[in-house]
Amino acid sequence: MTLEISNNRVYHIYRHYRHKLSSIYPSEEASTIARMVMQEILGIDQIKFLSEPDLRISESEILKIHFAFKDLLNHRPLQYVLGYAWFRNIRLKVGHGVLIPRPETEELVGWILENFLDKPNLRILDIGTGSGCIAISLAKELKGAQITATDISEMALEYARENASEHGTAIQFVLHDITSNAKSTQFEPFHVIVSNPPYVTQSEKSNMHPNVLRYEPTEALFVNNEDPFIFYRSIAGYGQKFLDEDGWIYVEINERFPAMIQKIFSSHKYRNIETRKDFNGKYRMMRAQKPE
Numbered sequence: 206m207t208l209e210i211s212n213n214r215v216y217h218i219y220r221h222y223r224h225k226l227s228s229i230y231p232s233e234e235a236s237t238i239a240r241m242v243m244q245e246i247l248g249i250d251q252i253k254f255l256s257e258p259d260l261r262i263s264e265s266e267i268l269k270i271h272f273a274f275k276d277l278l279n280h281r282p283l284q285y286v287l288g289y290a291w292f293r294n295i296r297l298k299v300g301h302g303v304l305i306p307r308p309e310t311e312e313l314v315g316w317i318l319e320n321f322l323d324k325p326n327l328r329i330l331d332i333g334t335g336s337g338c339i340a341i342s343l344a345k346e347l348k349g350a351q352i353t354a355t356d357i358s359e360m361a362l363e364y365a366r367e368n369a370s371e372h373g374t375a376i377q378f379v380l381h382d383i384t385s386n387a388k389s390t391q392f393e394p395f396h397v398i399v400s401n402p403p404y405v406t407q408s409e410k411s412n413m414h415p416n417v418l419r420y421e422p423t424e425a426l427f428v429n430n431e432d433p434f435i436f437y438r439s440i441a442g443y444g445q446k447f448l449d450e451d452g453w454i455y456v457e458i459n460e461r462f463p464a465m466i467q468k469i470f471s472s473h474k475y476r477n478i479e480t481r482k483d484f485n486g487k488y489r490m491m492r493a494q495k496p497e
Contacts, residue, residue: 213267216258219243222274229278238283242273245287280415292338295345297368299336302360304425306338309483310401313457313490314342316481317399320453325349328393330447332383332400332440333357335425337365337376339399344374353392355381357424383439394449401457402436403428433459437466441473441493448495460487467491 212218219239226235244254246269247262262270276286284290284305290297292306293314299305321327326349331340334354344352354376356362362378369376381390383402405426410418417426428435437456444454454475458466463480470478474496483489 213261213264214258215243215247215254215260215262218262218267218270219254222270225274225278229280238277239274241283242277242286243270246270246273280419282416282420285420290336292336293342295338295342295372297336297338297341298364298371300364301420302358302422303364304335304361304421306336309489310338310457311342312481312483313399313401313455314339316490316492317343317397317455318346321347321397324396326351327396328449329353329397329399330392330395330443331355332398332443333402333425333436334365334378335361335401337368337378339401340365340376341369341372341374343399344369344376345372353377353379353395355379355383357382358422361422361425383443384435392447394452395447396449396452397455398440398444398448398452399455400436400440402440404433404436404457404459404462406430406433406459433462434465434469437469441470441475444475444493444495445473450495452495453492454495455490455492457489458491460489463488463491 223236223239226239230238240254244251247266273286277283282305284299285301288298288300290299290305293311297306327347329343329350329352331352331354334340334356337354340352340354344350354365356365359380362380366378403424403426405428407427407430440454440456448454467478467480470493475493476496477494479492480488481490
């Protein structure tokens, strides 16, 4: 994409790139993205952006904006361009190699808080922590919680550690593969195990946006069609070994397979299994209590 800006006024530049983005995003979304990127680069708030359309910006600022939109037009996710994502009003650093937190996962955290907000000193295991969004949110909102968070990606753990430090949360991060032999792992019993594991099947890729397929880590998203429930079986096994008496597992699930995932936990003798719909009315969460 060549630099085609002939006017250095903010609103003129905004309209130019909003039009460009409308080729790959719906009009309203393109407008929002264009505004957010320009506000971030220029360091101005929305009021100033909207109230001073004739504000002139420097050539170096125009170049920064140009290269940001060049990335966006190549389907690079907005959060990677900005360098951060929001999760339950927490700003988290994200970038190449770490999954962008989703709103559905905020609901999973909310479900845990509904049931445990008044219970101090919980021990919690977050499996597949990614950016640390679940672990950090729970650490900030649950008094005295002792949280361990694992991931198979050292790159993701680097982001998670930095985010935890930024928000003043003491979390133990561990490089670990949930599908490996649990017998080689030593944890204290947990009151809660939570996970947003990979659950998108390879056959669902055709329905996904290019910004996900090209840039986000495949190992954090996808499972083989032949064995799409491998992580749920592993999590169920971990719960049997590492959950405290009467402890709970909370997981995000593929909306296509709630019955099959429930069957996995039932086969491991879990009780009080419950599924919950997200804000779009889709079954995206499940919880189960440790076998007696």
